[in-house]
Amino acid sequence: MKVNVLFSTAAMALAMLATTQANAKEPIEPIRPVQDVNLAQVELGKKLYFDPRLSKSGFISCNSCHNLSMGGTDNLKTSIGHNWHQGPINAPTVLNSSLNFVQFWDGRAADLKAQAGGPIANPGEMAFTHTLAVDVLQSIPGYVHEFKQVYGKDKIDIDMVTTAIAEFEKTLVTPNSRFDRWLLGDKSALNADELAGYQLFKNSGCVACHNGPAVGGNSFQKMGVVQPYKAKSPAEGRVAVTGKDADRFMFKVPTLRNVEMTYPYFHDGEAETLTEAVDIMGRLQLGKRFSGKENRQIVAFLKTLTGDQPAFQMPILPPSSEKTPAPKPFE
Amino acid sequence: MKVNVLFSTAAMALAMLATTQANAKEPIEPIRPVQDVNLAQVELGKKLYFDPRLSKSGFISCNSCHNLSMGGTDNLKTSIGHNWHQGPINAPTVLNSSLNFVQFWDGRAADLKAQAGGPIANPGEMAFTHTLAVDVLQSIPGYVHEFKQVYGKDKIDIDMVTTAIAEFEKTLVTPNSRFDRWLLGDKSALNADELAGYQLFKNSGCVACHNGPAVGGNSFQKMGVVQPYKAKSPAEGRVAVTGKDADRFMFKVPTLRNVEMTYPYFHDGEAETLTEAVDIMGRLQLGKRFSGKENRQIVAFLKTLTGDQPAFQMPILPPSSEKTPAPKPFE
Numbered sequence: 042m043k044v045n046v047l048f049s050t051a052a053m054a055l056a057m058l059a060t061t062q063a064n065a066k067e068p069i070e071p072i073r074p075v076q077d078v079n080l081a082q083v084e085l086g087k088k089l090y091f092d093p094r095l096s097k098s099g100f101i102s103c104n105s106c107h108n109l110s111m112g113g114t115d116n117l118k119t120s121i122g123h124n125w126h127q128g129p130i131n132a133p134t135v136l137n138s139s140l141n142f143v144q145f146w147d148g149r150a151a152d153l154k155a156q157a158g159g160p161i162a163n164p165g166e167m168a169f170t171h172t173l174a175v176d177v178l179q180s181i182p183g184y185v186h187e188f189k190q191v192y193g194k195d196k197i198d199i200d201m202v203t204t205a206i207a208e209f210e211k212t213l214v215t216p217n218s219r220f221d222r223w224l225l226g227d228k229s230a231l232n233a234d235e236l237a238g239y240q241l242f243k244n245s246g247c248v249a250c251h252n253g254p255a256v257g258g259n260s261f262q263k264m265g266v267v268q269p270y271k272a273k274s275p276a277e278g279r280v281a282v283t284g285k286d287a288d289r290f291m292f293k294v295p296t297l298r299n300v301e302m303t304y305p306y307f308h309d310g311e312a313e314t315l316t317e318a319v320d321i322m323g324r325l326q327l328g329k330r331f332s333g334k335e336n337r338q339i340v341a342f343l344k345t346l347t348g349d350q351p352a353f354q355m356p357i358l359p360p361s362s363e364k365t366p367a368p369k370p371f372e
Numbered sequence: 373m374k375v376n377v378l379f380s381t382a383a384m385a386l387a388m389l390a391t392t393q394a395n396a397k398e399p400i401e402p403i404r405p406v407q408d409v410n411l412a413q414v415e416l417g418k419k420l421y422f423d424p425r426l427s428k429s430g431f432i433s434c435n436s437c438h439n440l441s442m443g444g445t446d447n448l449k450t451s452i453g454h455n456w457h458q459g460p461i462n463a464p465t466v467l468n469s470s471l472n473f474v475q476f477w478d479g480r481a482a483d484l485k486a487q488a489g490g491p492i493a494n495p496g497e498m499a500f501t502h503t504l505a506v507d508v509l510q511s512i513p514g515y516v517h518e519f520k521q522v523y524g525k526d527k528i529d530i531d532m533v534t535t536a537i538a539e540f541e542k543t544l545v546t547p548n549s550r551f552d553r554w555l556l557g558d559k560s561a562l563n564a565d566e567l568a569g570y571q572l573f574k575n576s577g578c579v580a581c582h583n584g585p586a587v588g589g590n591s592f593q594k595m596g597v598v599q600p601y602k603a604k605s606p607a608e609g610r611v612a613v614t615g616k617d618a619d620r621f622m623f624k625v626p627t628l629r630n631v632e633m634t635y636p637y638f639h640d641g642e643a644e645t646l647t648e649a650v651d652i653m654g655r656l657q658l659g660k661r662f663s664g665k666e667n668r669q670i671v672a673f674l675k676t677l678t679g680d681q682p683a684f685q686m687p688i689l690p691p692s693s694e695k696t697p698a699p700k701p702f703e
Contacts, residue, residue, distance in 0.1 A: 091441050301691055350688045367644055
């Protein structure tokens, strides 16, 4: 089976290279600035993204674990949820998540809208229910007004909530990285080490999985292809969704965009540094030991993938009313 | 003693009324937009204010409990600290805190700079130490660079950290409330009920303590002057600082600026609504039972104290380096 996986990975890599080279001549494509969005939904979704009243405690918002000041993640091995619950998996970045082919490490959500409802109702995360979250919003005059403006309805439902959050998340793309400027023709945007790192990244096979505009996010792959990955975490990946043995340890390939900011790495957050992550990926996925110099060059290339971070004013949330149920942090 | 407190409160009220009436003819003065600040320190302080790496867990920042999207507070009865520790007291708003004569409910910090170091090292809040926090910052190249730009030194110390946070906090004033526009001459800024509420607020004695630009924040007063306050919370106020029996249940009078956003109320957060807070204050501090109409009018007036909220771009934090000690959320 190991041979099969290797073979299919290699075949896919070749196929993808052929496709992308025909278009852009490089397996990585520039991030495009966000094009069509519903701006009213974006502005509403931004508030909801920052609103801890969508959690039972009134303390945890989307931004708690997908912090837009910190690369769209929490920079923790695994996240902290309600009642300081230790999460089972590393919080993936929300940046460029609209480019993922599915959401969550195991792909259990088809899109951002389906994803957005998950943490709200997860007892180990925001620990609320969709009904209670909607009840809270419906009790806040500022939200009732804004939902009506956006959707033309007096009655809020969870579908409107997750639609707005997803629309905001669509704006969280990070164009204009130095690597993208290089792709777009500015040959001075990368230095010699960074370019050498990119050549290594292509020639060693990293691009087999990390390709496209998100440099990943478009396939499931096995963690531990050549050598098994010795995981301390109980997370088993895609098998949790499909129930198929073949999907054990299959995870969505993470985007490498802004990877300098999204430490620690892997689904279990066990790799604390890029140096470590590159070394482990080389050995376990490619059967390759990068030299110190090669590792440094690949890391130098990876750091050129940091793009323009989200730039917007901190939203001001509409205050609760006397009818708003109080949060229950200690129950 | 009850009589003494009442007498001194009344005497002070008269003295203050005399002073303020000589200047502005009203016991409440408009908030002035922020004047002199060190802008470099403000920009650095803004990052530090939002940086959870100043906590042991890497999860709690100043903004966690003094959330600038939510009136500069967490809107919880008492705050959530490290390991979901339940705090002993309601988090006061950071908005207009530069106008407070001392900081914390018990006044144990003389100014914002002295305050800023407290939560970082408090085991029930951010649970870190000043040394460890500085070590983290010193390991982050982006911070080393910015501290050097701001202070001209390579070596970061906690004094630079708290100075910058305090300088940022000085910008968090909220001018331009409807009440201030009325004070400044726009007589159409308040409606009849709001004006009636303000007259009640003045004539009932609320202004004895809630006066000046912050509508409070400039004296300690006893919680429970006319009737004792039946507290469930063990917090005893100023006595914890002075050790004097006379300071038991003496708390800093909170600002009423943006009070619509800073629920729940009192040092223990026991009053969930403005209606409840006004009723309790009337009975316990003034020996007065406001009618339903009076209460509504005072609440209407209080809601005119909501000013322009802080407006700035979400800061982007410099990423950790491979030398940065990892946060320890679960130890």
